[in-house]
Amino acid sequence: MNWDDDASDAAGDRLVGTDADGEDRAVEAALRPKDLGEFVGQERVREQLDLVLKAARARGATADHVLLSGAPGLGKTTLSMIIAAEMGAPIRITSGPAIQHAGDLAAILSSLTEGEVLFLDEIHRMSRPAEEMLYMAMEDFRVDVIVGKGPGATAIPLELPPFTLVGATTRAGLLPPPLRDRFGFTGHMEFYAPAELQRVVHRSARLLDVEIADQGAAEIAGRSRGTPRIANRLLRRVRDYAQVKADGVITREIAAQALDVYEVDARGLDRLDRAVLTALLKLFGGGPVGLSTLAVAVGEERETVEEVAEPFLVREGLLARTPRGRVATPAAWEHLGLVRDAGAAGTPSQQGLFGG
Ligand SMILES: Nc1ncnc2c1ncn2[C@@H]1O[C@H](COP(=O)(O)OP(=O)(O)OP(=O)(O)O)[C@@H](O)[C@H]1O
Secondary structure (H helix, E strand, C coil): CCCCHHHHHHCCCCCCCCCCCHHHHHHHHHHCCCCCCCCCCCHHHHHHHHHHHHHHHHHCCCCCCEEEECCCCCCHHHHHHHHHHHCCCCEEEEEHHHCCCHHHHHHHHHCCCCCCEEEEECHHHCCHHHHHHHHHHHHHCEEEEEECCHHHCEEEEEECCCCEEEEEECCHHHCCHHHHCCCCEEEECCCCCHHHHHHHHHHHHHHCCCCECHHHHHHHHHCCCCCHHHHHHHHHHHHHHHHHHCCCCECHHHHHHHHHHCCCCCCCCCHHHHHHHHHHHHHCCCCCECHHHHHHHHCCCHHHHHHHHHHHHHHCCCEEEECCEEEECHHHHHHCCCCCCCCCCCCHHHHCCCCC
């Protein structure tokens, strides 16, 4: 998978963007499941983690280091908090970009208490020297603090209490193998199925004291791009609509009307996604067309199209990246309700892209 952090930054102000905005952060604390039983979906990761934590508790030991990989908003921070709660341990939260010098990391590590969970988000964005210090800290619970500079510099070993590192990354493939190998357990977080997101929406509605019908929750879930953070955000916008335009109850119709107003369509595409697809279909007959040409046609930067819009369109099977350019799939024509001109050159079947 190719989730780019810069792309998700650029997507920050979209209703269907995956990064947390200020409002998300304010409510997310209240919506986070507190234990593994409350955590919806991710059956395999949950089951495996349950075993890891139970075994550590039975041995009276600190849990092994845990690496969580997956797209933003799938629940990595939430799981790290659950790990701490299940181990009855405090948690310290920091991120790779916040640790630029090995000294920053040494300061954090040396202040940890026994059994504490250190959550290191975006661990792939840590500086190299800090990363190397982390290897030793994870393996031997020890760091060498360098005092002085040049030939006179000396390394002073510092013992650390046993702790559990929970690393989170959107790009497990970017981690150097020595770092990856030092995690006792790696959990790959998948996008959520609509039925799972429906449960997330129901749970959040209950916590927010919002009345919602099953079909209302299903409507929101179907437009949430497999991501609980987006589901919770759409729920809040639909709640606003239900309060202003109706009696506050979220039915299927209300959810659909509200999300139409916010331009999030039945499949979770927003205005930018649809603009890209529409240009590809209407102006270029479905492609192939070069990325730069497509970007000019929609009046966006090349990077925005490539990093913000395309990943989801590709994931949804609406657009394909081919060596000859971007190509719409038959599903794209269907989704936008357009019919391909039968005589046009470069139809998907003529190119043999989709098996005729
Ligand atoms: N499995 C789940 N069940 C219920 N709610 C969930 C689940 N996973 C995530 N959420 C909700 O989604 C929101 C985002 O989750 P979280 O912050 O843990 O994601 P993340 O993967 O750490 O994202 P990022 O990588 O951007 O930090 C939280 O409010 C949380 O309540």
